[in-house]
Amino acid sequence: MLEIKDLSKRYGDVVALDGASFTARPGRIVGFLGPNGAGKTTTMRCIFGLATPDRGETLWHGQPIDRVTRLRFGYMPEQRGLYPRMRVGEQLSYFAQHHGMPAKEANAATSRWLARLGLADRERDKLEALSHGNQQRVQLGAALVHDPELLVLDEPFSGLDPIGIATMTEILRERAAAGVGVVFSSHQLDLVEDVCEDVVIIARGRIAANGPIDELRAASGRRHLEVEVEGAGASWLDGRGGATIVEQKGDFVRLLVPVDADLSGLLAAASAAGPVRRFAFQPPALSELFMEAVQS
Amino acid sequence: MSRARAIYLVARREILERGRSRAFLISLVLTVVFLVAGIFLPKLLGGEDQAHKLGVVGTPPAGFEQALTATAGQAQLKVNVESVPDVATGEARLNEGTLDGMLVVPAEPGGSAEFVVKKRDNSAFAQVVGSAWSAASASQVLTDAGIDPATVAAASRPPTLRELEPSDANRDTAFLFANVGVIILFIAIFTFGTWVLTGVVEEKQSRVVEVVLSTVQARDLLVGKVLGIGLLGLVQLVIIIVFGLTIGTVSGRFSLPPTTGAAVAMLLLWFGIGYTFYSTALGVLGALASRMEEASNASSPVSILASLSYVFALLVAIQNPDGVAARIATFLPPVSPMIVPLRAALGAIEPWEVALAVVINLATIWLLLEFGGRVYSGAVLQTGGRMKLRDAWRAARR
Numbered sequence: 210m211l212e213i214k215d216l217s218k219r220y221g222d223v224v225a226l227d228g229a230s231f232t233a234r235p236g237r238i239v240g241f242l243g244p245n246g247a248g249k250t251t252t253m254r255c256i257f258g259l260a261t262p263d264r265g266e267t268l269w270h271g272q273p274i275d276r277v278t279r280l281r282f283g284y285m286p287e288q289r290g291l292y293p294r295m296r297v298g299e300q301l302s303y304f305a306q307h308h309g310m311p312a313k314e315a316n317a318a319t320s321r322w323l324a325r326l327g328l329a330d331r332e333r334d335k336l337e338a339l340s341h342g343n344q345q346r347v348q349l350g351a352a353l354v355h356d357p358e359l360l361v362l363d364e365p366f367s368g369l370d371p372i373g374i375a376t377m378t379e380i381l382r383e384r385a386a387a388g389v390g391v392v393f394s395s396h397q398l399d400l401v402e403d404v405c406e407d408v409v410i411i412a413r414g415r416i417a418a419n420g421p422i423d424e425l426r427a428a429s430g431r432r433h434l435e436v437e438v439e440g441a442g443a444s445w446l447d448g449r450g451g452a453t454i455v456e457q458k459g460d461f462v463r464l465l466v467p468v469d470a471d472l473s474g475l476l477a478a479a480s481a482a483g484p485v486r487r488f489a490f491q492p493p494a495l496s497e498l499f500m501e502a503v504q505s
Numbered sequence: 506m507s508r509a510r511a512i513y514l515v516a517r518r519e520i521l522e523r524g525r526s527r528a529f530l531i532s533l534v535l536t537v538v539f540l541v542a543g544i545f546l547p548k549l550l551g552g553e554d555q556a557h558k559l560g561v562v563g564t565p566p567a568g569f570e571q572a573l574t575a576t577a578g579q580a581q582l583k584v585n586v587e588s589v590p591d592v593a594t595g596e597a598r599l600n601e602g603t604l605d606g607m608l609v610v611p612a613e614p615g616g617s618a619e620f621v622v623k624k625r626d627n628s629a630f631a632q633v634v635g636s637a638w639s640a641a642s643a644s645q646v647l648t649d650a651g652i653d654p655a656t657v658a659a660a661s662r663p664p665t666l667r668e669l670e671p672s673d674a675n676r677d678t679a680f681l682f683a684n685v686g687v688i689i690l691f692i693a694i695f696t697f698g699t700w701v702l703t704g705v706v707e708e709k710q711s712r713v714v715e716v717v718l719s720t721v722q723a724r725d726l727l728v729g730k731v732l733g734i735g736l737l738g739l740v741q742l743v744i745i746i747v748f749g750l751t752i753g754t755v756s757g758r759f760s761l762p763p764t765t766g767a768a769v770a771m772l773l774l775w776f777g778i779g780y781t782f783y784s785t786a787l788g789v790l791g792a793l794a795s796r797m798e799e800a801s802n803a804s805s806p807v808s809i810l811a812s813l814s815y816v817f818a819l820l821v822a823i824q825n826p827d828g829v830a831a832r833i834a835t836f837l838p839p840v841s842p843m844i845v846p847l848r849a850a851l852g853a854i855e856p857w858e859v860a861l862a863v864v865i866n867l868a869t870i871w872l873l874l875e876f877g878g879r880v881y882s883g884a885v886l887q888t889g890g891r892m893k894l895r896d897a898w899r900a901a902r903r
Contacts, residue, residue, distance in 0.1 A: 254886075257718075257719040258718075258719075259715060259718055259719065259886055260886075276720075276722065279719065279720060280720055282719070284715075284716065284719040286712070286715040286716060286719075288712040288715060289712060290711045290712025290713040290714070290715065290716065291711070291713050291716065292522075292708075292711065292713055293711055294522070295518075295522060299521075303514065303518055304716065304720075306514055307511060307514055307717070307720045307721060308720055351716060
């Protein structure tokens with residue numbers, strides 16, 4: 210289990226982290242969300258010893274993370290980068306060996322992962338000869354090649370085409386199923402909702418929300434109500450039940466209501482106005498949870 | 506995984522990636538070309554003391570060649586004598602340049618000899634031939650007149666030469682070695698030091714450094730890089746030295762003095778020390794730059810220091826290798842890598858001075874790694890413009 214405890218870090222006058230704490234369990238995919246400058250990259254850099262926190266600590270299975278522990282982690286930084294003139298295969302093998310794999314094993318793992326990433330025929334090419342998308346795949350390979358226990362990926366989906374996104378999703382799910390801890394940051398919330406079980410939302414250096422997505426949605430004080438009453442528009446609503454209109458298209462309205470809204474009363478009012486074609490009561494989407502958490 | 510293995514992996518990557526790069530092969534070829542030019546150019550330009558070729562028409566007096574060798578030796582000339590059938594042939598060969606002078610022996614003893622040159626531009630050669638002829642023909646006349654040949658020979662012997670400061674036969678070679686040695690050393694230190702500089706900036710610019718540093722400590726990355734590139738430099742230096750000494754010897758340009766082994770060992774040792782000092786300093790300063798365009802700016806303090814040291818070695822120390830300035834410079838780390846092998850090649854350094862200089866330099870390198878390693882780790886992850894030394898130092902504060 211990855212534990213982030215009370216991390217604080219300042220860069221001059223800028224507060225990057227202000228007592229951030231959360232945990233990430235192995236076998237689960239954790240989405241690490243937050244606006245730009247909220248402290249995501251700094252947190253990841255602290256895990257890898259690339260930034261030293263002013264206060265707080267990072268633990269793996271209860272032990273402080275040190276240089277040797279980190280060898281079992283895989284990292285994909287936000288600023289992508291590999292050796293442009295080094296051959297793809299030698300490059301992955303090089304990184305695998307830096308993670309402690311013997312040369313022979315590293316070469317075998319390299320071939321295996323290049324095949325998995327669809328780059329088996331590019332092993333002897335220099336990295337710079339590959340397309341941007343393929344270079345991204347090699348970058349992912351560099352984080353995976355040594356079979357890490359924990360994967361930390363900063364914006365892994367940015368710049369990927371739909372096929373790349375599908376491949377990335379598949380690999381992350383497969384790794385998590387194999388018991389690996391997966392933490393990744395992203396601004397594509399629909400994708401996070403699709404891929405992740407847990408989310409951690411960070412804002413201004415503090416953790417604003419944290420837990421399984423389903424629980425967070427259920428715990429929200431707000432609900433969505435989608436109603437469609439033929440020929441009535443939104444006229445039936447008439448300021449009822451603390452509902453606010455989020456969206457209206459013809460007879461379709463989407464409302465934001467409190468979790469304890471009087472559903473029977475609302476339904477009765479709608480039925481009185483005309484035939485009800487749709488009446489759906491749902492927890493909010495992740496993007497709304499995010500806005501809520503970040504703005505509070 | 507141990508830190509030593511991480512350093513080994515970094516060094517190995519540098520050797521494999523750069524050893525087969527075109528830049529390495531080109532720099533090797535270029536250095537060899539410079540070396541060959543340095544050894545042969547003085548000879549080709551004609552500033553060298555080659556043997557003078559003297560053609561002789563007719564039969565000179567018995568003691569002529571002996572007298573010629575003696576006088577030529579005093580004038581530090583070398584003269585080869587061959588006989589020429591007649592004056593016309595000799596003149597033709599003078600014109601085509603295969604003879605430098607022709608001596609026409611008179612048919613009758615006591616007759617007037619003639620010395621023919623194409624142009625009168627080498628008075629020392631003419632004097633040597635002239636005095637040898639006078640001595641030999643006078644001896645001939647005296648001997649013919651019945652005077653004991655031994656007495657004649659003794660009387661016509663030139664005075665023996667006595668030097669108050671005996672010249673060393675190896676001194677010219679030592680001077681050449683010192684000169685070429687410093688040039689090679691400077692080129693090698695600077696070439697491979699620059700490789701470390703650009704390597705550091707490239708890693709930073711391509712952002713790969715963040716991936717590498719997630720497993721390797723910053724100082725180990727710098728040490729591995731310095732080590733790997735340094736080994737390549739050492740290999741290149743050995744190739745160049747072996748090549749240079751071989752062609753120099755085979756072509757007869759110089760003969761190896763007995764001190765050659767020590768001089769070469771000295772050169773390699775001080776390449777190791779000088780390269781480590783300069784490349785570490787360049788690597789640390791390179792980490793302050795974000796892009797290649799800023800690298801030369803960031804590294805200019807060290808580049809200037811290296812160039813000044815080089816100029817000092819070639820202009821001051823080589824003229825006066827045991828003067829006060831050279832002695833002081835021996836113990837100043839930026840300069841000593843060029844001064845010590847130079848003074849050693851000229852035989853103007855005491856063993857204790859070498860030992861002390863080595864100790865001072867190693868201590869300085871250790872300090873540089875301590876100080877520079879911290880600056881490097883503070884700077885190498887920062888992007889966006891050139892960083893100040895002090896900010897990098899603070900950024901790394903634990």
